[in-house]
Amino acid sequence: MTKKEYLLQYKDAQREVDRLINERARWIARATKVTPTYTGMPHGGSGEDRMQDAVERLSEVEDELNDKIDRLVDLRREVDTAISTIGDTRLETVLRYRYINDFTLRQIARKMSYDYYYVCHLHGEALEKMTINRNFFMLK
Template identity: 30%
Template sequence: MNADRSAKIRYLNAYRWAMVQEQELLRQIEEARTRAERVTQALSGTPGTPGDPSSLERAVEALIDLQQRLAAQIEASCKTRCRVEAALCTVRDPRQQTILRLHYISGKTFEQIAVELHYSYRQILREYGRAMDVIECHMESA
């Protein structure tokens, strides 16, 4: 695989990685929310659990921080998706464009794409290769 194709693949994979980061932040928010609920229960006077008001404050601060990070990540993901979509639009063949979109935006494997589009796996790889030869990724804007 040549350096140009590797750079294109990294560029196109950026959206999927942005989505992975979003999902990780969502998981962390859920964990922080669960911790905050436990602290709230402890402060409500449940017998046998001493309450520390500063624990609730820390939990809320952590939750707010994570939510702000998520908002920033969502914005970055949207920008990345727009750049990737613009690159995909440089591929004129609709079949090739669909293969790239299913792979890089929807995250499907080539096997899944072959089944969905009713092509053989080898046909998908051949069309993918042709699409990667013609796609124009403007890396300087990444």
């Protein structure tokens, strides 16, 4: 695993948390959806079963979400520690913007008032100077 791949783990974990948050919202909507029936005809009780299934699935998604959030917090700490090994605030800022805040290199250039190509150079220099504890590679 390269340094860049290591840093990208945080963005991937964040996307997974976002996906689970959206899935949780869908299951909440299903569990709380009430569809009244106005006919006098008898019908089965499948609506209650669907609600129970939705509540059970919601519980599973919330458990998975909590686990992923815990992992995300740990990974954020580890990525930030790795970035801090550079020892140059400017280079560290470029990597934090890129891999923690999910900015593009063009956005970073605008934010830092630098030329795009200079930010590309700083990004490469930062990756080169960063050191990673080899135990971090065992996380995935």
